[in-house]
Amino acid sequence: MADAASSSRPRLSLRWKQPSVIPGFGITLGFALTYLSLIVLIPLAALLLRPVELGFGGFWAAISAPRVLASLKISFGCALIAAIINAFFGLMVAWVLVRYRFPMKRFVDALVDFPFALPTAVAGIALTGLYAPNGWLGQFLVPLGIKVAFTPLGIIVALTFIGLPFVVRTVQPVLQDLDPEFEDAAASLGATRGQAFLFVVLPSIAPALLTGFALAFARGVGEYGSVIFIAGNMPMVSEVAPLLIVTKLEQYDYAGAAAIAVVMLCASFLILLAVNRLQRRFSRHRERLT
Amino acid sequence: MSNSAVNPVRRNARGEPTWLRVLLIATSLGFIGFMLVLPLVSVFVEALAKGLTPYFAAIIDPDALSAIRLTLFVAAIAVPCNLVFGLCAAWAIAKFDFYGKSVLITLIDLPFSVSPVISGLIYVLLFGAHGWLGPTLDHYGIKIIFTTSGLVLATIFVTFPFIARELIPLMQEQGNEEEEAAISLGASGFQTFLRVTLPNVAWGLLYGVLLCNARAMGEFGAVSVVSGHIRGLTNTMPLHVEILYNEYDFVGAFAVASLLALLALVTLVVKSLLEWKFGDRLAAGIKH
Numbered sequence: 001m002a003d004a005a006s007s008s009r010p011r012l013s014l015r016w017k018q019p020s021v022i023p024g025f026g027i028t029l030g031f032a033l034t035y036l037s038l039i040v041l042i043p044l045a046a047l048l049l050r051p052v053e054l055g056f057g058g059f060w061a062a063i064s065a066p067r068v069l070a071s072l073k074i075s076f077g078c079a080l081i082a083a084i085i086n087a088f089f090g091l092m093v094a095w096v097l098v099r100y101r102f103p104m105k106r107f108v109d110a111l112v113d114f115p116f117a118l119p120t121a122v123a124g125i126a127l128t129g130l131y132a133p134n135g136w137l138g139q140f141l142v143p144l145g146i147k148v149a150f151t152p153l154g155i156i157v158a159l160t161f162i163g164l165p166f167v168v169r170t171v172q173p174v175l176q177d178l179d180p181e182f183e184d185a186a187a188s189l190g191a192t193r194g195q196a197f198l199f200v201v202l203p204s205i206a207p208a209l210l211t212g213f214a215l216a217f218a219r220g221v222g223e224y225g226s227v228i229f230i231a232g233n234m235p236m237v238s239e240v241a242p243l244l245i246v247t248k249l250e251q252y253d254y255a256g257a258a259a260i261a262v263v264m265l266c267a268s269f270l271i272l273l274a275v276n277r278l279q280r281r282f283s284r285h286r287e288r289l290t
Numbered sequence: 291m292s293n294s295a296v297n298p299v300r301r302n303a304r305g306e307p308t309w310l311r312v313l314l315i316a317t318s319l320g321f322i323g324f325m326l327v328l329p330l331v332s333v334f335v336e337a338l339a340k341g342l343t344p345y346f347a348a349i350i351d352p353d354a355l356s357a358i359r360l361t362l363f364v365a366a367i368a369v370p371c372n373l374v375f376g377l378c379a380a381w382a383i384a385k386f387d388f389y390g391k392s393v394l395i396t397l398i399d400l401p402f403s404v405s406p407v408i409s410g411l412i413y414v415l416l417f418g419a420h421g422w423l424g425p426t427l428d429h430y431g432i433k434i435i436f437t438t439s440g441l442v443l444a445t446i447f448v449t450f451p452f453i454a455r456e457l458i459p460l461m462q463e464q465g466n467e468e469e470e471a472a473i474s475l476g477a478s479g480f481q482t483f484l485r486v487t488l489p490n491v492a493w494g495l496l497y498g499v500l501l502c503n504a505r506a507m508g509e510f511g512a513v514s515v516v517s518g519h520i521r522g523l524t525n526t527m528p529l530h531v532e533i534l535y536n537e538y539d540f541v542g543a544f545a546v547a548s549l550l551a552l553l554a555l556v557t558l559v560v561k562s563l564l565e566w567k568f569g570d571r572l573a574a575g576i577k578h
Contacts, residue, residue: 017388022469023479029382032394035375039446040400043412046422050415089321096318100311108319110562114326116501117554117561119508120406121528122547125535126329129336129544136332137324161325193306222405225510225528229535242407246515249411254420261408268403 047265050258062259067235068244072263075241078152079220082159087213090167091205097168098175112168115161120225127158128230150232155240158226163216170212174205207279214275218268333551337544348534348545356522357530357546364438364513364526365506368445372502373495376453380491381483384461385469395458401450409447410515413440436518441526444512449502456498459573460491493568497561504557508550 017025051059062068096102097109115123131138131148141148148154178201186196224242231238241260248257306314338345348354379398383391401409417434418424427434434440468490472482488495510528517524519533527546534543565572 016390017386020386020466021473022385022466022482023473024483025382025386025388028378029386029388032375032379032382035371035378036394036397039443040450041397043416043447044400044404046416047408047412089318092314093318093322096315100315102315102319106562106566108322110558111322111326113558113561114330114554117504117508117557118330119510119528119547119550119554121510121531122333122508122550122554123329125531125543125547126333126336129540130328130332136328161329164325218403222408223511224405224407224514229532242405242511245407245411249414249515252420254415254418257411258415261405261411264405265408268405272403 047258047261051255051262054255054259058255059259062256063263067239068241068260070236071239071241071244072260074152074155074238075221075264076267078155078240079159079217079223082156082163082220083213083217085156085160086163086167086216087209090164090212090216091171091209093164094168094171094175098172112165114165115163116165120162120223121229123161124158124226124229127161127226128154131157131230149230150234150238152231152238154230154232155227155238158230159216159220159223162223162226163220166215166219167209167212170208170215171205174208175201178204210278211275214271218271221268222264330551330555333544333548336540337548339544340541344541345545345548348539348542349549351542353521353525354530354542354546357525357527358549360438360441360525361507361527364441364445365503367442368449368506369499369503371446372449372453373499375450376457376498377495379454380457380461381487383458384464385466398454398458399451401447404447406448406509406511407515409512410444413443413447413516435516436520436524438524440516441513441524444516445506445509448509448512449506452502452505453495453498456494456501456573457491460494460571461487463573464490490571493564493571494573497564497572500557500560500564504554507553 051062054062063072093112097105097112128135128149130136131141131154133139133142133147133149135149138149146153148157182200182204183196186200187193191199222242224240224246227240228243231240231243233239233243241264245257245260248254248260305311379394383394414435415421416423417427417440419428419435421435424435434443468486469482472486473479477485507526508528509526510532513526514529514532517526517529519525519529521533525533527550531543531547531550534540534546
C-alpha cells in the first residue's frame with residue numbers, strides 16, 4: 001500500500017531501508033558517505049593510528065612529559081573555569097533576553113552570536129590589545145595587581161569570549177518554551193520567587209544549561225586562535241595543549257603531536273558522551289514525573 | 291496561613307522585584323558590553339589609530355591583497371563543496387528511512403567537536419613530509435601541505451557540518467508529501483528537487499551558506515597548521531593578521547582584522563534578518 005511507503009517512521013523491518021517512491025537515494029547517500037569518509041573519517045582514523053608506532057610505553061612517555069601534562073592541565077582547567085563563568089552569565093543573559101523587555105533587546109540578542117562569527121585571530125588580538133598593560137582595560141587593572149594579558153587569566157578571558165553563545169543559545173529556547181504557569185502554581189502554593197526559580201525553573205532548564213556548559217567547555221579545550229595572542233605562551237605556565245601540538249609539528253615530532261591530539265579528542269568525546277547520557281537521564285526522569 | 295495573605299505574592303508571581311530586574315539587565319548588558327562590544331570597537335579604533343592613510347596603506351599592501359585573494363579563493367572552493375555534500379546528505383537522510391541514520395548524523399557533526407589545530411594536524415599526518423601518503427605523493431610531484439590544496443582541505447573539514455546541519459532538520463520537518471506528489475505526477479527526481487525541494491529550503495540553505503562562509507574565511511587554527519605561512523602564497527587573511535601582529539605592526543594587523551570584523555558584522559546582520567523574516571522557514575537549534 002502507498003501508506004506504508006509514505007509513513008515517515010520506520011516500522012520494525014529486516015530491510016535496512018524503507019521503500020520509497022522518491023528517487024536518488026543511492027547516489028546521494030553514496031556521495032555523502034564517500035565525501036564524509038575522505039574528508040573526515042579516514043584522516044581522523046589515521047590520527048588515531050599514528051601514536052601506535054610509539055608503542056604503549058612511548059605513547060605514555062609522550063603524554064606524561066611534564067610540559068605536556070602542564071599544557072593539558074592549563075587547557076582543561078582554563079576551559080572549565082571559563083565554562084563555569086559562562087554558565088552563570090549565559091543563564092543570566094538568556095533569562096534577561098527571554099523574560100524582560102528593555103531597549104535594543106533585538107540588537108543585544110543578535111550580538112550574542114558575535115563570537116561565533118568573529119574569526120578567532122581577530123578576537124585574540126582585540127582582547128590582547130584591551131588587556132595589555134597599556135590597553136583600555138589593562139591600564140586600570142595592572143595597577144591593581146591584576147595581570148590579565150600574558151597570564152592564564154588571559155586564557156580564561158579569551159575562552160569566556162568564545163564560549164558565551166553556546167550557553168545562551170542552548171538555554172534560551174528552553175526558557176522560551178517553559179510555561180510560566182508552573183511558576184504561578186509554585187507561587188500560589190506559597191513559594192517565594194527565589195524558591196520558584198530554584199525548584200521549578202532551574203530543574204527544567206538544567207539539561208540545557210549542562211549541554212551549553214559542556215559545549216563551551218569542549219570548545220574551550222581545543223581553542224587556539226583567540227588564546228595564543230593573549231596567553232603569553234610560556235611553557236609550563238600559560239602554554240595550551242593545541243599550541244604544544246603545533247610546536248611538536250614544527251619539530252617534526254608527528255607521533256608526539258598525534259599523541260596529545262588523541263588525548264584531547266578522547267577527552268572531548270567523553271565530555272559529550274557524558275552530557276548525552278545525563279540529558280537522557282533527565283528527560284526520562286521528567287517523563288516519569290508527568 | 292490564609293489565602294488572602296498569599297495573594298499579594300501572586301501578583302508578583304512571574305515578576306521579580308524591579309530592583310532585581312534592573313540589576314539583572316544591567317549586569318547582563320555590562321557583561322556583554324565588556325566581553326563583546328569593547329573588543330569589537332577596539333578593533334576599529336586600533337586600526338584607525340594613526341588615521342586613514344596608514345589604514346588603507348595596510349590594506350592595499352601587496353601581501354595583504356594576496357591574502358585577501360587567497361581567502362576568497364579558498365572559501366569559493368570550500369563552500370560549494372560543502373554545499374553539494376550538504377544537499378546530498380540532507381536528501382538521503384531526510385527523504386528516506388534507513389538503518390544507521392542517527393550514526394550518520396552524529397558523524398557529520400564530528401568536525402565541530404574537533405579542535406581546529408587537530409583538524410589541520412590530521413592532514414599533516416597524512417600528507418606531510420613525514421606523513422603516510424606524503425612521500426608517495428611527493429614522488430609524483432603532488433604537494434598538499436604548505437600549498438593552497440592543504441588550506442582548502444582544512445577549511446572544508448572545519449566547515450563540513452554547517453550546511454548539512456541546517457538542511458537536515460529543515461527537510462525532515464517538511465516531510466515527503468510534496469515530493470511524492472511531484473513524482474506521482476511524472477516529474478523526474480532532479481525536477482522534483484529543483485522545483486519542489488529547493489524552493490522550500492532556499493532560506494535555510496542561504497543561512498547555512500552564510501555561516502559556512504563566515505567560518506571558512508575566518509578559520510585560523512586549522513589553516514595555520516597546514517599553511518607554512520609563506521607570505522604572498524599561502525597566507526590567508528587571519529594568518530596575515532597574526533604575522534603583522536607578531537611583527538608589532540599593530541595598525542596593519544588591526545586594519546586587516548577590521549575587514550574580518552566587518553565580515554562578521556555583515557554575517558550577523560544578514561543572519562538576524564533571515565531569522566526575523568523567515569524564522570519559520572529555518573531549522574531550529576543552535577548554530578555554531
